[in-house]
Amino acid sequence: MSMDPIISLQVGERHFTTLKSTLAEGSTFFRALLAEEWQGSRSPDGSYFIDADPDLFVYSLRYLRRGVFPLFYNATYGFDFALYHALQEEALYFRIENLYNWIKDQKYAQAVQIQYTLDKIKGEGVSAIDHFTALDGTSDRSYHPAWGTEKVYQCPRSIFVHMGNPNACGRACDKARGDEGDTYIDREILRTLIITKKTVFSGVSSSDHSSGAPY
Numbered sequence: 001m002s003m004d005p006i007i008s009l010q011v012g013e014r015h016f017t018t019l020k021s022t023l024a025e026g027s028t029f030f031r032a033l034l035a036e037e038w039q040g041s042r043s044p045d046g047s048y049f050i051d052a053d054p055d056l057f058v059y060s061l062r063y064l065r066r067g068v069f070p071l072f073y074n075a076t077y078g079f080d081f082a083l084y085h086a087l088q089e090e091a092l093y094f095r096i097e098n099l100y101n102w103i104k105d106q107k108y109a110q111a112v113q114i115q116y117t118l119d120k121i122k123g124e125g126v127s128a129i130d131h132f133t134a135l136d137g138t139s140d141r142s143y144h145p146a147w148g149t150e151k152v153y154q155c156p157r158s159i160f161v162h163m164g165n166p167n168a169c170g171r172a173c174d175k176a177r178g179d180e181g182d183t184y185i186d187r188e189i190l191r192t193l194i195i196t197k198k199t200v201f202s203g204v205s206s207s208d209h210s211s212g213a214p215y
Contacts, residue, residue, distance in 0.1 A: 004021050008045075011050045052090065056087055072084060116198075118196075138198055138199045140197045143192055149187065149189065
């Protein structure tokens with residue numbers, strides 16, 4: 001049983017070490033490069049020189065090793081489309097078909113879901129901060145207060161504890177009201193809309209990252 005050869009790559013100014021099977025199984029570019037008839041393309045130190053961006057190659061090699069697609073997402077700015085575009089071009093060059101198609105079809109958008117919850121509270125005496133539990137690292141919350149008016153029942157005898165509650169009034173209040181209907185006044189009220197945003201990560205693994213040419 002032959003051992004899986006260790007391959008040394010110089011990509012730009014950086015060196016990478018991996019197994020031959022890691023490169024050949026997922027990339028037809030490396031499958032051809034590592035074929036016997038191309039062994040003369042090695043550098044004197046035995047490594048293969050690849051004229052590419054080493055910072056981008058990190059993501060290509062990570063995918064070839066584990067079949068896990070890259071997730072370039074920031075909760076503040078969203079997806080890094082520029083980085084995805086650059087990596088798509090690298091995947092095309094190295095003929096990593098699954099990675100290329102995954103980025104081209106924007107499958108990364110399925111890996112992140114944004115869930116919004118809306119709540120409303122009212123009243124100056126309500127503390128929006130105390131009204132809700134603490135958030136974990138996947139959630140964010142914003143508060144949007146606004147002043148408005150609402151109709152409030154006025155007791156005909158101006159009893160404070162009856163204000164806003166007609167059921168609190170008794171016979172004495174009914175007598176004071178006479179034949180007139182219930183009276184309502186406009187009262188300023190603070191309403192606050194609370195928006196909770198939760199980021200849900202669903203995973204980006206690939207069960208099979210064997211590759212053909214992305215053409």
